[in-house]
Amino acid sequence: MSVFIFRRFLTLIATLLGASLIIFLVLDALPGNAAQMLMGADASPDAVRALTIKLGLDQPLYYRYVHWVMGLLTGDLGNSYVYGTPVAGLIAERLTLTIPLAIMSMSMTVVLALSAGIYTAANHNKLGDVGVMSLTQFGIALPNFWFAILLILLFSVKLQWLSAGGFAGWDESILAGIKSLLLPAISLSVVQAAILARVTRSAVLEVLREDFVRTARAKGLSKRDVLWRHVLRNAMIPVMTIMGLQFANLLAGTIVIENVFYLPGLGRLIFQSIANRDLIVVRNCVMLLAGVVVIVNFVVDVLYAFIDPRIKVHNL
Amino acid sequence: MSTPISASVDVGAATVRPQVPTGFWRRALRHRSFVIGGTLSLMVLGAALLSLVWTPWSAYEIDVASKLRPPSAAHWLGTDVLGRDIVSLLLVGARSTIMVGIIAVGIGITFGVSLGLLAAARRGWTEELIMRMSDFTFAFPAVLSAIMLAAVAGPGMVTSITAIGIFQIPTLVRVTRGSANAIWAREFVLAARASGKGGFRITIEHVLPNVLPILIVQATIQFALAILAEAALSYLGLGTQPPQPSWGRMLNDAQTLLFQSPMLAVYPGAAIAVAVLGLNLLGDGLRDLLDPRLSRER
Amino acid sequence: MSGSTNAPLIEVRDLGIRLNTSRGPAQAVRGVSFSLKRGETLGLVGESGCGKSVTAMALMGLLPESAVVSGSIRLDGSELVGLSDANYCKLRGNRISMIFQEPMTALNPMHTIGRQVAEPLRRHTNCSAAAARKEAIALLDRVGLPDAAKRVDAYPHQFSGGQRQRVTIAMALACQPDVLIADEPTTALDVTIQGQILDLIADLVAERGMSMILISHDLGVIAENVQRMMVMYGGTVVESGATNAVFTRMGHPYTQGLFRARPRLGARKGTRLKTIAGTVPELADLPAGCTFADRCTIVEDRCRAALPAVVDVSAGHGVRCVRTDVSMAEAVGAVGA
Numbered sequence: 001m002s003v004f005i006f007r008r009f010l011t012l013i014a015t016l017l018g019a020s021l022i023i024f025l026v027l028d029a030l031p032g033n034a035a036q037m038l039m040g041a042d043a044s045p046d047a048v049r050a051l052t053i054k055l056g057l058d059q060p061l062y063y064r065y066v067h068w069v070m071g072l073l074t075g076d077l078g079n080s081y082v083y084g085t086p087v088a089g090l091i092a093e094r095l096t097l098t099i100p101l102a103i104m105s106m107s108m109t110v111v112l113a114l115s116a117g118i119y120t121a122a123n124h125n126k127l128g129d130v131g132v133m134s135l136t137q138f139g140i141a142l143p144n145f146w147f148a149i150l151l152i153l154l155f156s157v158k159l160q161w162l163s164a165g166g167f168a169g170w171d172e173s174i175l176a177g178i179k180s181l182l183l184p185a186i187s188l189s190v191v192q193a194a195i196l197a198r199v200t201r202s203a204v205l206e207v208l209r210e211d212f213v214r215t216a217r218a219k220g221l222s223k224r225d226v227l228w229r230h231v232l233r234n235a236m237i238p239v240m241t242i243m244g245l246q247f248a249n250l251l252a253g254t255i256v257i258e259n260v261f262y263l264p265g266l267g268r269l270i271f272q273s274i275a276n277r278d279l280i281v282v283r284n285c286v287m288l289l290a291g292v293v294v295i296v297n298f299v300v301d302v303l304y305a306f307i308d309p310r311i312k313v314h315n316l
Numbered sequence: 317m318s319t320p321i322s323a324s325v326d327v328g329a330a331t332v333r334p335q336v337p338t339g340f341w342r343r344a345l346r347h348r349s350f351v352i353g354g355t356l357s358l359m360v361l362g363a364a365l366l367s368l369v370w371t372p373w374s375a376y377e378i379d380v381a382s383k384l385r386p387p388s389a390a391h392w393l394g395t396d397v398l399g400r401d402i403v404s405l406l407l408v409g410a411r412s413t414i415m416v417g418i419i420a421v422g423i424g425i426t427f428g429v430s431l432g433l434l435a436a437a438r439r440g441w442t443e444e445l446i447m448r449m450s451d452f453t454f455a456f457p458a459v460l461s462a463i464m465l466a467a468v469a470g471p472g473m474v475t476s477i478t479a480i481g482i483f484q485i486p487t488l489v490r491v492t493r494g495s496a497n498a499i500w501a502r503e504f505v506l507a508a509r510a511s512g513k514g515g516f517r518i519t520i521e522h523v524l525p526n527v528l529p530i531l532i533v534q535a536t537i538q539f540a541l542a543i544l545a546e547a548a549l550s551y552l553g554l555g556t557q558p559p560q561p562s563w564g565r566m567l568n569d570a571q572t573l574l575f576q577s578p579m580l581a582v583y584p585g586a587a588i589a590v591a592v593l594g595l596n597l598l599g600d601g602l603r604d605l606l607d608p609r610l611s612r613e614r
Numbered sequence: 615m616s617g618s619t620n621a622p623l624i625e626v627r628d629l630g631i632r633l634n635t636s637r638g639p640a641q642a643v644r645g646v647s648f649s650l651k652r653g654e655t656l657g658l659v660g661e662s663g664c665g666k667s668v669t670a671m672a673l674m675g676l677l678p679e680s681a682v683v684s685g686s687i688r689l690d691g692s693e694l695v696g697l698s699d700a701n702y703c704k705l706r707g708n709r710i711s712m713i714f715q716e717p718m719t720a721l722n723p724m725h726t727i728g729r730q731v732a733e734p735l736r737r738h739t740n741c742s743a744a745a746a747r748k749e750a751i752a753l754l755d756r757v758g759l760p761d762a763a764k765r766v767d768a769y770p771h772q773f774s775g776g777q778r779q780r781v782t783i784a785m786a787l788a789c790q791p792d793v794l795i796a797d798e799p800t801t802a803l804d805v806t807i808q809g810q811i812l813d814l815i816a817d818l819v820a821e822r823g824m825s826m827i828l829i830s831h832d833l834g835v836i837a838e839n840v841q842r843m844m845v846m847y848g849g850t851v852v853e854s855g856a857t858n859a860v861f862t863r864m865g866h867p868y869t870q871g872l873f874r875a876r877p878r879l880g881a882r883k884g885t886r887l888k889t890i891a892g893t894v895p896e897l898a899d900l901p902a903g904c905t906f907a908d909r910c911t912i913v914e915d916r917c918r919a920a921l922p923a924v925v926d927v928s929a930g931h932g933v934r935c936v937r938t939d940v941s942m943a944e945a946v947g948a949v950g951a
């Protein structure tokens with residue numbers, strides 16, 4: 001197993017390096033002189049040169065890249081072109097919103113999807129199955145930001161239970177913070193859960209057709225026990241793969257949903273920075289998101305090795 | 317945002333039937349998903365085509381005097397904050413969406429299918445490289461690519477088409493490679509190789525025709541994903557730019573008026589949902605019809 | 615448990631099974647009756663698709679929910695047909711156990727074999743996890759798994775097909791069942807292993823005084839391993855009796871055909887019976903009368919009219935054929951073969 005993890009770890013490093021290179025090329029090398037972009041076309045050449053030196057943009061490209069990557073490892077992401085404050089601090093501040101939001105929506109997704117998927121598989125072709133599956137068909141077709149708007153229409157405009165946007169913060173009370181993330185998390189998770197529920201259902205149904213299910217029943221296990229003890233663990237492998245892939249979309253989704261609810265998270269920071277032409281912030285945010293996606297998928301692969309004893313031998 | 321739909325994952329291992337089964341249309345017209353999905357998709361396509369020749373009002377002319385009108389005989393769904401006719405905006409919006417979708421999926425298919433076929437034909441390190449690259453691309457959902465592109469090149473249709481196109485590639489590579497590998501293992505391909513045909517000829521003559529049904533199904537689903545992505549990007553202001561109407565943009569505009577005119581936020585979203593639902597159902601139907609073995613789960 | 619050794623342990627009366635097939639509901643099994651005493655062994659033989667496994671699954675109460683079972687199955691006098699699943703669960707793996715054909719897929723790849731062998735013990739007896747584990751090692755040792763104490767924590771993929779079949783046998787025997795149903799236990803194994811596994815099963819059955827129903831499509835396997843046998847065709851039992859009696863005086867044309875076409879040990883798996891013309895009918899196409907009528911060489915009109923009754927050709931030897939006079943005369947030729 002350790003060989004498997006080691007090999008997978010090497011691809012993780014390669015992938016992260018590749019991602020950083022592409023992001024650097026697109027967001028630093030390609031645009032040309034960021035100082036010029038910041039100051040506009042009619043800025044005096046002297047001022048531009050001064051800013052270029054101040055931002056360290058006079059250094060050669062490879063040096064700046066290596067410097068950035070080293071910085072990524074030490075947490076020194078440089079200073080914002082616009083505010084002059086450390087990028088790491090800007091991002092950290094926004095993460096206090098985005099991470100709880102991501103965790104909330106991922107957990108809601110998993111709980112919703114697994115219960116719906118297992119329920120429908122256990123009641124294959126019965127009324128409940130058909131009903132829930134039709135619902136997921138609609139769920140998949142919903143754009144999450146539209147669903148968010150509909151939730152606002154219902155809960156904020158009509159019922160006036162929750163505010164239409166904004167973030168209460170964590171200082172006042174944790175509950176207030178969670179409350180302002182509730183609608184965003186729901187709108188992110190319902191759509192994702194619809195997809196994951198379908199995956200779960202077909203994975204469980206697939207495993208239910210396996211011979212060892214019959215063996216387990218022949219031992220005297222009830223259907224319920226077979227489902228929980230024998231089927232689910234086997235079914236989790238495809239489900240986890242999709243969960244890993246969905247994580248990328250979940251993060252992308254938070255960017256969209258933060259805009260719907262005017263939440264000061266990472267997504268808003270990115271958009272502000274694009275508007276401010278603060279490319280160093282954009283670059284680090286994008287790297288963070290891509291990095292998290294890559295690492296999550298690495299973790300999923302490593303988890304397989306723990307869940308599935310066969311991987312120890314196959315050394316995929 | 318949009319998510320890789322389950323279908324793209326388990327399709328890989330399956331084997332394929334060589335041709336479209338006989339009696340396709342007779343069976344198709346009795347298949348519920350196919351008929352409903354096909355009807356919805358045709359409706360959206362029809363709206364887009366109609367907008368080329370006729371819209372009730374101009375979708376571009378601003379008439380602030382008649383802004384935010386409720387539905388009436390003149391404006392069936394009312395007008396927006398700039399006095400534009402909602403029905404006309406929806407029709408032209410369909411055109412924007414479909415255009416972005418078609419070009420983006422086209423890019424995805426061109427690169428995804430070629431790379432997938434190449435990976436299956438060459439195996440070895442070529443395959444390894446292509447698959448690693450496509451895994452890598454998974455880390456960049458359309459929104460992320462679009463953000464990067466918008467940061468350097470500015471927002472717009474080109475940005476969103478490129479971002480969505482890139483985002484389409486890895487799924488299509490995987491699906492193509494998975495099914496192509498299955499074909500390469502089949503006897504008739506072995507026979508073709510034994511008779512001295514090269515990898516390129518076998519790919520064109522045997523592999524491609526056999527993976528076509530799966531690709532048609534996948535392209536339908538990818539199209540649905542592209543529509544979702546396009547809507548999100550234009551909602552965020554990264555995609556289609558005003559004054560060109562788009563469904564996502566309409567939602568963004570409507571959001572500031574939720575308290576005054578809530579319905580303005582309902583129509584464009586419903587249009588997106590109908591288009592995506594239609595394509596997904598059509599894809600499900602096609603999967604059943606083109607290759608029954610792929611649809612065991614239902 | 616009843617003390618009397620003469621009362622049948624299992625008594626099946628007029629068992630009928632309706633299944634939902636892709637072509638609508640169909641009668642997979644009809645009019646199957648037999649009884650099995652404690653310690654007795656019974657063979658079930660017939661071509662693939664004739665309803666052997668379905669019959670076995672009916673005994674286990676593991677048919678799909680949509681299946682309709684009629685008739686009666688009694689275990690120690692208590693009725694099993696219509697028994698709730700919760701009550702059936704108390705019997706399965708405890709009083710009735712089953713071994714399946716495919717050892718490669720019959721074990722859960724995610725659980726250690728030790729855990730899987732201990733599972734019925736944990737379920738049906740209130741022994742501790744440690745005790746169950748010890749017992750599992752003893753069982754694995756008994757079924758001849760080398761190094762059982764060390765390999766108890768290994769996973770199924772680390773074993774060969776024969777070894778896995780030993781594991782499933784250990785699992786089936788864990789709770790000392792009264793009846794063991796072995797459904798083609800060696801069909802999927804290498805020829806060299808087949809004999810070993812069958813010997814193991816025979817030893818264990820004798821050692822523990824179990825009753826056994828051994829299912830096979832191979833007459834040779836049946837001849838060597840069971841006291842009584844039933845020949846099935848198209849969902850009906852066409853001949854049944856003591857193994858010796860059936861082999862000496864094959865009363866049904868189908869039994870004779872099966873015997874002539876007997877694949878020798880080592881022949882290709884799934885070899886078609888060459889001397890019986892035609893193929894096993896699909897369930898939905900089963901004729902109203904004798905199910906073998908379409909392939910029978912001595913068929914008459916009355917064969918097709920109704921299912922023939924069972925004719926007792928000697929004590930305990932029944933044949934479901936209207937032409938036993940002719941067919942038994944013909945069978946004489948087969949005896950020498």
Ligand SMILES: Nc1ncnc2c1ncn2[C@@H]1O[C@H](COP(=O)(O)OP(=O)(O)O)[C@@H](O)[C@H]1O
Binds near residue numbers: 661665
């Ligand atoms: N779950 C099921 N649903 C429908 N038909 C079945 C099912 N299981 C078995 N059958 C059909 O019942 C018949 C008998 O099958 P089976 O008992 O498995 O035969 P065998 O004698 O080879 O064990 C076959 O025609 C088979 O196709």
Ligand SMILES: [Mg+2]
Binds near residue numbers: 663667668797
């Ligand atoms: Mg069988």
